[in-house]
Amino acid sequence: MNALIVEDKAYIRKGLINLLETVETDVKIIGECGSVKEAVVVANACKPELVFLDINLTDGTGFDFLDQTEHLDFKTIFITAYEEYALKALKIGAVDYLLKPVDYDELQSALKKIKSLPVSTQKEQIQTAKKVWYQNDSTLVLSLSDSFQVIELQELLFCESDKGYTTFYLADGKKYVVSKPIKVYEEQLEKLNFTRPHQSFMVNLKFIDKYDKSGIIYLKDGKKIPVSSRKKEGFIATFLNYNSL
Template structure:
């Protein structure tokens, strides 16, 4: 039985979607919510399998609601009447969406995809890509460390280096910021096209690569003089990104 939560400030839209799910999709149990604020509590406490989320709502939009969630272990389908820019960002993140009024056949296709996927299939990463793309015009990355929140310019970050449960961020000003999180956790803030994980211990800004040193895996010399090792299994993709032969 799939547990489904519908979140939309329009009651007519909620009832119409509920009717279609009940009539065209088997084995579903549906909860409706017309408040994104209340929906946050429902998701965190009840952990639904699927969330249908409206984008434009008066209390807060769907994107803001997602940022506030503690639990993101669910499959997500956006529902929206319009918003061309948001739809482009959603497409890039590979999250599904349906235009309102929801078409029966498109609903069936979306649900079939979900049924064939694992619960919350890499949704965390998809959401971060989405949120980064929505804010792509904002070059600031917020990093919490040392009791402060640093607002970093993307182009000022040269590379990140892992040290077990800590991550050091190296800036072109030669400042270093030590974050008490793993590189895997911090990396979610840097899901932009010019940041690339070249090694389990290194995430680099491709704009700051100065030299490539040949070797078994090879090393990169960055503009701040530091080096980053390259994993052999990431070498081919790195070469494509750097246009190397």
């Protein structure tokens, strides 16, 4: 099977390749990618039969990659850190996954199982996992440099994105920085009354004190959030609708 590895950490990719060389298998690695954008291009060009797919990537999620390559037929084995939200989705969907660091026996077992699984069946399983991943959950698990931090989304004031990093500002004054862009979290947050008035910000509607028509949001703690001209009309409609409920 021609396989593609989509994982943003080079040492994980290298470790997986080394393990595959020791496993008795016909898997041949035809490419390595570290982002959704790159992986979509490579997958369309190489038509892999199997993809080892990280869930959280630098510019999006593994589900984003699958959405953009749904016209291709390949099997998928997810690679994930021990993240509660990710594992819940994968287990409910009954989708094959490998925990980082990848274990030899688990890799061998996943490969054996995946070979007998029809692509159509797995796509159905992945759709189930995707729904769980994006369901309205009251918490979010942030992968920080040294830990996994659980935050209550109802206590999240706003998020600010800058050069691929996102900072989460909480009502109690705490803030956490993750090395992922804001769009990774956009769909889940929008379902919980967050709005994106600017490319770099997502704001919790319940913490907005007022909107100045000059294009500035004032939060209840005094912070100011800009509204871009392109998103102004959509933001005002969302803001007024929320406050009329």
